[in-house]
Amino acid sequence: MNRGNRVLLSCVYWAFVLYVFVPLILMVLVSFKDSKFIGFPIRSWTFEWYTGVFADAQVLSTFGYSVVIAVLSTAISVVVGTWIAVLLEGRRFWGRAVIFGLTVLPALVPGIISAIAFRIYARGLGIEPGMGAIVWAHAVHNVPFVVLVVMARLSTLPKSQIEAARDLGADPLIAFLRITLPYLVPAILGASIFCLLLSFDDFVRSFFLGGYEPTLPVLIFAKLRSGMSPEINAIATVALILTAVVGIWAERFTRRLKKETEG
Amino acid sequence: MTVQDPLVRIQGISKSFGAAVALENLDLDIARGEFVTFLGPSGCGKSTTLRILGGFQQPDRGRILLDGEDVTRLPPEKRHVNMVFQDYALFPHMTVRQNIGFGLELQGLDRASIKRRADEIMSFLELQPFAERYPAQLSGGQRQRVALARALAPDPALLLLDEPLGALDAKLRGQVQQELKSIQRRTSKTFFFVTHDQEEALTMSDRIIVMNHGRVEQDGTPEELYFHPATRFVAEFIGETNLLTGKVRGVDSDAVVMDWFGQTLRGHAPAGAPRAGDAITASIRLERLGFHAQRPDTPNALQARVVGKTFLGSRMAVDLEVAEAEGARLKAYVDTDLGQSVGEAPVWIGWDTDSMAVLRD
Numbered sequence: 001m002n003r004g005n006r007v008l009l010s011c012v013y014w015a016f017v018l019y020v021f022v023p024l025i026l027m028v029l030v031s032f033k034d035s036k037f038i039g040f041p042i043r044s045w046t047f048e049w050y051t052g053v054f055a056d057a058q059v060l061s062t063f064g065y066s067v068v069i070a071v072l073s074t075a076i077s078v079v080v081g082t083w084i085a086v087l088l089e090g091r092r093f094w095g096r097a098v099i100f101g102l103t104v105l106p107a108l109v110p111g112i113i114s115a116i117a118f119r120i121y122a123r124g125l126g127i128e129p130g131m132g133a134i135v136w137a138h139a140v141h142n143v144p145f146v147v148l149v150v151m152a153r154l155s156t157l158p159k160s161q162i163e164a165a166r167d168l169g170a171d172p173l174i175a176f177l178r179i180t181l182p183y184l185v186p187a188i189l190g191a192s193i194f195c196l197l198l199s200f201d202d203f204v205r206s207f208f209l210g211g212y213e214p215t216l217p218v219l220i221f222a223k224l225r226s227g228m229s230p231e232i233n234a235i236a237t238v239a240l241i242l243t244a245v246v247g248i249w250a251e252r253f254t255r256r257l258k259k260e261t262e263g
Numbered sequence: 264m265t266v267q268d269p270l271v272r273i274q275g276i277s278k279s280f281g282a283a284v285a286l287e288n289l290d291l292d293i294a295r296g297e298f299v300t301f302l303g304p305s306g307c308g309k310s311t312t313l314r315i316l317g318g319f320q321q322p323d324r325g326r327i328l329l330d331g332e333d334v335t336r337l338p339p340e341k342r343h344v345n346m347v348f349q350d351y352a353l354f355p356h357m358t359v360r361q362n363i364g365f366g367l368e369l370q371g372l373d374r375a376s377i378k379r380r381a382d383e384i385m386s387f388l389e390l391q392p393f394a395e396r397y398p399a400q401l402s403g404g405q406r407q408r409v410a411l412a413r414a415l416a417p418d419p420a421l422l423l424l425d426e427p428l429g430a431l432d433a434k435l436r437g438q439v440q441q442e443l444k445s446i447q448r449r450t451s452k453t454f455f456f457v458t459h460d461q462e463e464a465l466t467m468s469d470r471i472i473v474m475n476h477g478r479v480e481q482d483g484t485p486e487e488l489y490f491h492p493a494t495r496f497v498a499e500f501i502g503e504t505n506l507l508t509g510k511v512r513g514v515d516s517d518a519v520v521m522d523w524f525g526q527t528l529r530g531h532a533p534a535g536a537p538r539a540g541d542a543i544t545a546s547i548r549l550e551r552l553g554f555h556a557q558r559p560d561t562p563n564a565l566q567a568r569v570v571g572k573t574f575l576g577s578r579m580a581v582d583l584e585v586a587e588a589e590g591a592r593l594k595a596y597v598d599t600d601l602g603q604s605v606g607e608a609p610v611w612i613g614w615d616t617d618s619m620a621v622l623r624d
Binding site for chain 1: 317318319338339340345346348349350352353354355365366369370413414417
């Protein structure tokens with residue numbers, strides 16, 4: 001690569017970094033501003049907004065509610081998604097393409113459409129809006145990501161691994177539990193983190209299927225209607241830090257796992 | 264070859280994949296404690312046979328008897344047979360000890376017995392220093408030994424080896440061949456080895472079965488196969504050889520007399536001796552041609568001229584043109600000293616009846 005190209009490339013790169021991070025940095029800065037008005041310059045600093053957030057029972061319970069929904073929906077999508085991936089990968093049977101297509105469809109349908117569809121369907125079935133409905137919608141939406149990630153990993157599992165396990169006395173179930181599943185752990189873990197974050201972040205489905213209790217994004221939305229305040233910046237900053245920590249930890253953990261077993 | 268009380272009896276096994284025939288009516292007995300090698304080019308049916316023995320594939324027809332018991336329809340986990348895979352197939356998330364203990368655990372052994380047996384096999388194969396390592400932390404040769412240890416640990420009646428040396432570099436391979444042979448002797452287990460490498464087969468086996476197009480070409484000891492190949496395929500596949508195509512003049516009690524470029528030659532007769540007038544091919548190994556200053560009193564003797572030499576280190580390859588026979592050429596290996604001393608003058612070439620194998624087809 002010649003010099004001009006290199007300079008251009010690094011310019012584009014840094015422009016991108018600024019584009020991604022500047023809004024986040026501004027958001028974090030404003031959350032420490034000792035004034036109700038969002039904007040610059042910042043003349044004095046305060047932790048008041050944070051103490052307010054941590055003292056606000058509604059914010060805390062909403063946060064807990066979102067976490068519970070994320071964990072439950074992730075657990076369901078991981079089990080269902082892994083199951084489907086194992087059934088689909090490396091086999092040929094009639095209708096496989098159709099099943100695969102239907103499996104990944106929920107990831108492609110626009111959120112607003114699937115949310116409305118779920119709402120109508122839930123009413124038809126007599127399912128009350130609330131946690132059950134949200135968990136259900138999040139799980140369906142997340143299954144395709146689990147399927148794709150787990151299938152990709154599964155396709156790299158040498159066939160001889162399972163044959164070796166069978167050869168040494170394992171029936172198909174034991175071979176799956178002792179060999180296939182451990183091999184899938186990094187993929188399942190990665191997919192889980194992704195699902196957790198997707199669910200935690202979701203607004204549209206939670207909004208349409210929720211009952212009286214809001215999830216965190218829905219609460220933020222409700223608070224925004226009564227006007228912007230640095231309190232919202234503080235909530236967002238806490239959420240940002242938590243998701244970043246979870247994401248980075250998961251990344252490091254899977255990397256270590258891979259290093260240990262694959263050299 | 265029929266064997267008294269064989270460990271494995273393969274009866275009329277056939278297997279096709281779509282239109283491709285992998286095995287055609289294979290019959291075979293394998294004796295206890297034998298080191299048997301299945302040798303052949305890729306697609307000859309050797310791996311299919313191995314996989315059928317392991318239980319990974321079902322034959323279309325025929326039966327497999329193991330110790331007199333029909334195991335044809337048994338899944339791999341129900342057979343007293345273990346396999347060393349071509350890629351070793353070590354479990355990456357288990358240590359060497361856990362890999363070796365896997366089969367023992369599934370046999371239902373208690374912890375103490377598993378540990379004892381794993382230690383025993385690890386010290387036997389000198390794997391103790393690596394017991395707590397993961398496969399990714401081992402060299403190719405060490406992995407190969409772990410794969411062997413894992414397959415031997417449950418004490419199988421029959422050990423299947425699917426080209427387990429293919430991934431090793433040439434130098435290590437020679438060493439591992441010796442090791443493998445010695446392990447087989449010390450355990451007196453029946454080894455069923457599959458390879459396309461004829462040198463490997465000759466080095467290690469008690470018995471070699473040469474396969475081609477899903478059929479057995481020849482079944483015998485390495486020496487038999489090397490010096491008395493039954494077919495052109497075997498003669499060419501194993502080692503280097505001179506193929507002499509001629510016509511049968513007549514058949515003696517123990518030899519076929521043939522005409523080759525007007526020369527009369529005598530060769531070792533195959534089973535089902537040919538008749539006079541048949542077109543025929545004979546095989547004579549390069550190192551079996553003896554050089555003489557005068558006409559030797561061997562049954563076969565020709566005068567020839569050296570037309571080319573290739574230095575190979577301890578020996579030389581010499582190209583010969585037979586005198587008074589236009590187009591008759593032979594190749595021979597001679598000691599380097601002798602090879603360097605021969606010049607333009609014609610030499611005498613001689614060999615025994617037994618050194619030249621008349622081929623079946």
